[in-house]
Amino acid sequence: MLSMFKSIPAHMDYRGQKLAEQIFQGVVLVSAVIGFIYGLIIEQFGWTVYIMIAGFAISCLLTLPPWPMYRRHPLTWQPALPETPAENREKPQENLKKKKHK
Template structure:
């Protein structure tokens, strides 16, 4: 169970932008190549196969949190300790 908890599952914001850019470029390139190749050989099915291959490649590159998408981690603030006064005041406000 510890093995699965040790696998990183996050991306930073810059990594998300990079993954989306890769996804769009790959899908666009494979779409254009598929349309051109399908037009040349007059087979629409070849266009679909090429586009599907591009979609699979794009998913494999952009969905997993590869290390290249985790280079700029966020610096989170440390949590504040609860003092007795703040905890009691927040409980009174909820009532």
């Protein structure tokens, strides 16, 4: 059962994160404006809060799961450098110890 959850992708790329943030802010802003106007018209502040909570829930549903639209631009990593022999390679700390200060 645990392997089923491991097979679900759980990452977003940077452009996907930016898109998710824009969608979240847009939905919350639109629901706040609609809720404010509707609550003002019917003179019930409770409806303003309900509409804003519904907008928040919708925005969470749209942005929290890693939908495929948030994974369209994967990062391209540089290829790994080949290993050099250990005797030719020195640690930076050892180089600093060998230098003598005058």
